[in-house]
Amino acid sequence: MQPRSAERLWNWLSQGIRLPLFAATILLAVYGLFYANPYELRTLSLCGIYALMVIGFQFVFGHAGAVSLAQATFFGLGAYVTGILGASYGLGFFATFPLSCLVPTVVALCIGIPVLRLEDHYFALATMGIGLVVVLVAIQWQSVTGGTNGLPGVPPIEVLGFSAARRFPMFVIVWAFVALGGLIGFQIMRGLYGRAFHVMRESHSAAACMGINVSRLRFTAFLLSAVYAGAAGALMAHLSRVVSPENLELPVMVTCLTMTVIGGRTRIAGAILGASLVVYLREWFRILENFYLMAYGAAALAILMVAPYGLVGAAERLRERLLSSPPPQPPVPATLRFSETSVTNGEPLLVVADVAKAFGGLRALDGVSFTVAEGEIVGLIGPNGSGKTTLLNIISGLYQPDRGSIKFLGQEIAGDPAHRIARLGIARTFQHINLADDLSVLDNIAVARFANEGAGIWQSLAFPGPDPALRHARAVAMTAADMMGVAGVAMQASGKLPYGTRRRVEVARTLAAAPRLLLLDEPAAGLNEEEQRDFACRIRESASRGLTILIIEHNLVFLQELVGRMICLDRGRVIAEGVPAEVQQNKAVIEAYLGRDDGLEPERDGGTISNLQAAP
Amino acid sequence: MSFLQLLLNGVALGATYALVSLGFVFIVNATGAVNFAQGDLVMAGGYVAIALASLFPVPFLLLLPVVALITFVLGIVISLIAYFPLMRRPPATVFISTLLCGMILQNGFLVLFGPEARSGPALIGTGMLHFGGLELSRQAAGTIIVAAIIIVVQYVLFAKTQLGRRLRATAEDREMAEAIGIPAKILIGITFGLGTSLAGIAGALLANQYFVYPTGGVALSVLAYIAVVIGGWGSLAGAVLGSLLISVFQVVVSAYVSYAVATGCLYATLLLIFFLRPQGIFAERVQRRA
Numbered sequence: 051m052q053p054r055s056a057e058r059l060w061n062w063l064s065q066g067i068r069l070p071l072f073a074a075t076i077l078l079a080v081y082g083l084f085y086a087n088p089y090e091l092r093t094l095s096l097c098g099i100y101a102l103m104v105i106g107f108q109f110v111f112g113h114a115g116a117v118s119l120a121q122a123t124f125f126g127l128g129a130y131v132t133g134i135l136g137a138s139y140g141l142g143f144f145a146t147f148p149l150s151c152l153v154p155t156v157v158a159l160c161i162g163i164p165v166l167r168l169e170d171h172y173f174a175l176a177t178m179g180i181g182l183v184v185v186l187v188a189i190q191w192q193s194v195t196g197g198t199n200g201l202p203g204v205p206p207i208e209v210l211g212f213s214a215a216r217r218f219p220m221f222v223i224v225w226a227f228v229a230l231g232g233l234i235g236f237q238i239m240r241g242l243y244g245r246a247f248h249v250m251r252e253s254h255s256a257a258a259c260m261g262i263n264v265s266r267l268r269f270t271a272f273l274l275s276a277v278y279a280g281a282a283g284a285l286m287a288h289l290s291r292v293v294s295p296e297n298l299e300l301p302v303m304v305t306c307l308t309m310t311v312i313g314g315r316t317r318i319a320g321a322i323l324g325a326s327l328v329v330y331l332r333e334w335f336r337i338l339e340n341f342y343l344m345a346y347g348a349a350a351l352a353i354l355m356v357a358p359y360g361l362v363g364a365a366e367r368l369r370e371r372l373l374s375s376p377p378p379q380p381p382v383p384a385t386l387r388f389s390e391t392s393v394t395n396g397e398p399l400l401v402v403a404d405v406a407k408a409f410g411g412l413r414a415l416d417g418v419s420f421t422v423a424e425g426e427i428v429g430l431i432g433p434n435g436s437g438k439t440t441l442l443n444i445i446s447g448l449y450q451p452d453r454g455s456i457k458f459l460g461q462e463i464a465g466d467p468a469h470r471i472a473r474l475g476i477a478r479t480f481q482h483i484n485l486a487d488d489l490s491v492l493d494n495i496a497v498a499r500f501a502n503e504g505a506g507i508w509q510s511l512a513f514p515g516p517d518p519a520l521r522h523a524r525a526v527a528m529t530a531a532d533m534m535g536v537a538g539v540a541m542q543a544s545g546k547l548p549y550g551t552r553r554r555v556e557v558a559r560t561l562a563a564a565p566r567l568l569l570l571d572e573p574a575a576g577l578n579e580e581e582q583r584d585f586a587c588r589i590r591e592s593a594s595r596g597l598t599i600l601i602i603e604h605n606l607v608f609l610q611e612l613v614g615r616m617i618c619l620d621r622g623r624v625i626a627e628g629v630p631a632e633v634q635q636n637k638a639v640i641e642a643y644l645g646r647d648d649g650l651e652p653e654r655d656g657g658t659i660s661n662l663q664a665a666p
Numbered sequence: 667m668s669f670l671q672l673l674l675n676g677v678a679l680g681a682t683y684a685l686v687s688l689g690f691v692f693i694v695n696a697t698g699a700v701n702f703a704q705g706d707l708v709m710a711g712g713y714v715a716i717a718l719a720s721l722f723p724v725p726f727l728l729l730l731p732v733v734a735l736i737t738f739v740l741g742i743v744i745s746l747i748a749y750f751p752l753m754r755r756p757p758a759t760v761f762i763s764t765l766l767c768g769m770i771l772q773n774g775f776l777v778l779f780g781p782e783a784r785s786g787p788a789l790i791g792t793g794m795l796h797f798g799g800l801e802l803s804r805q806a807a808g809t810i811i812v813a814a815i816i817i818v819v820q821y822v823l824f825a826k827t828q829l830g831r832r833l834r835a836t837a838e839d840r841e842m843a844e845a846i847g848i849p850a851k852i853l854i855g856i857t858f859g860l861g862t863s864l865a866g867i868a869g870a871l872l873a874n875q876y877f878v879y880p881t882g883g884v885a886l887s888v889l890a891y892i893a894v895v896i897g898g899w900g901s902l903a904g905a906v907l908g909s910l911l912i913s914v915f916q917v918v919v920s921a922y923v924s925y926a927v928a929t930g931c932l933y934a935t936l937l938l939i940f941f942l943r944p945q946g947i948f949a950e951r952v953q954r955r956a
Contacts, residue, residue: 113756115756116757117761117762121699161937164937164940164941165937165940168940171757171761172895174700174758174761174942175700175888175891175895176937178888179888179892179933179936179937180937182885182888182933183933183934184927185930186926186929187930189926190926300881300884301769304765304766304769307762307765308766311762341773341777343769343770344769344773344774344777346766346769347766347767347769347770347773350766351748351766351767351770353761354708354749354759354762354763354766358755358759512678575880586883649941
């Protein structure tokens, strides 16, 4: 080996927790290959089977952030398919194994559509309800499943006439599947696609407004979890040679959940560590006999409290603290090209016509109409509760309007899902900063290029090695970061940065997708005057590159110099529209902010109001 | 069996379900957390009732307040373990921690009482009451009465007393409540206690006619959850109504078809509700702000 590549290998190995990971792998292999007795081999195989199930569970629970309680159901279904086809119909491994993966996936496909829209605990309980139905079927359908007693006589795996009836070949097969499953899982999540999951689980709306199809990501994760669980279940049936309702029931689910919480939610190493620890805990605490579930529970609770990222996460953080490695070099910026050619033929870029939205009895928007021409910077003002943010939410697709039309680039977009609107070229920021705190600034920005780079599960699987989509997205993100003046902190975690910097990161993130229309929701809030001036400068510069900007702001001094035109909303209606000076002196606008004839002399600034935030 | 008789049996069962669901909603409202150990706490109530009845040979009705007290303390312990240390984490975390608590409880029952199903003491003796062609066991009649009293008492507690107003204020907006000097944490602890003691009483009432066994709580957690979903998330009256609907459905379908079909249909209904009206049958549509 060349000394250069040896050094590169060492550099790669010494990153994160790779070194202990490799040591553990080698130890396991040596122990399994040379020292373990049949009983220990069985225990090790059990660890591998659970690890495979947990790697699958991490897709939906860890990456997608949805508490699915169907993993045991998929596991049990996989076991039953192998058991029934193997024991009753004498089918071989090459027929039963793919079917064991397929059947849970088809079930996930059917239930995923109604269930995946649900949030949090609704999703958890819905998946659990399905699990209980499947248990009922397994117990009641005695002629096929053998009822409560289950189905004995599952044949061992036979590959090319070679039977894996003994413990050792089974151990090798199981861990080969773990290695394969782990590699595929790592490959899928290593790049831009995986970062998109991270952003999505922090905020669905932020992800959707970055052009990420949240439902599709969740759906994919759910299907992947089913495939892995089915495979693990099939191996379980071959290992224990019997299938019974126990494979489907809640204790399996709780065990899986415990393993994931203990090991770590998003790390493959965490899945293997969690599974092995929990299986061995049961072995070590054999004296506890019936208490083992209690010990699991207590251990998982303790980890939940002290190490929210699991043991692997805790190890990573500990390593970071003890061995401060030099920060990684930021990438060389790549060109970020905005579409500078006009496509509207003189038509306005955005046409909002008669848009209305009510929440219960509250009319947030009551027939709003206006247009924004290409290349314009338009300010949207109005007192609190006048419907500005609701309007932005409707344009960006987070809310459905009750009536009205919104045309962007001549295309009707009212009521379209947010990710589709984002992909047409509308990007936005949020009133409350919506960044993923654990991700670096650069990655937060890079994820906005999800659609531009064509990121997806197949794209992730297509190339070995580092993800080219992520590399390019990061390079472009550097340019966007530079435009907003945050290139210097690009490699830092965004959660630790000061407020003003994070605001600019958010704007940089919208720029990275090279949108045509930018919607900014109070971008200057909480910035000091100097920061505001700098911010305005940068926004003007972006606009000069062909961007159209609609900006909500209370601070009129800030807005005055920035925008060419202002629109004022009050109680869900447009009450004034025109150049800043005109709008600020408009009687209706002043009344909207300060009220009419209330005996108080409004504090004015040369006959105009200057900072609307100060108004009641 | 006549349909009216089935209806009556359904209501008797639903009275206890209502207590379980009410306790569940208390905690949801106070903390936003889903207590997945609720069903296991019902079993805890059943086991406490069995243990107390074997220790003290007095009419069980007199022991019911003791069951309530013991499970109240248990609820506070659960809140200290599963809620308070994790209250600032994402909601799923508390969900998992209560699930784990439930598992610990189940294992505890197994160790202390064994795996076999047990039946609890009768409330006010055994035998049937007859009226107008319908019959009702003394236990069921007692259950309906006790549950009705408790439902009224909790209504008065929340609607009319200062403690109730403070509890509601805490449920509405914890930070605001703290700002005006309400000791929100203590009240959340009390809410956990109350929710759990309702589950405990339900368990003590159920234990006589339906069995208690270590893993019997899981189905009850799910039933309480379904009842609350049907009744509208967070609605106390809805929880009672939802519970009665579920129990009547269960009893009627079990009688005409089978228990397995009844349970299957119930879950299918749950999924259908999720699909068609995620906000519950009786709840008004509320849109969350982005």
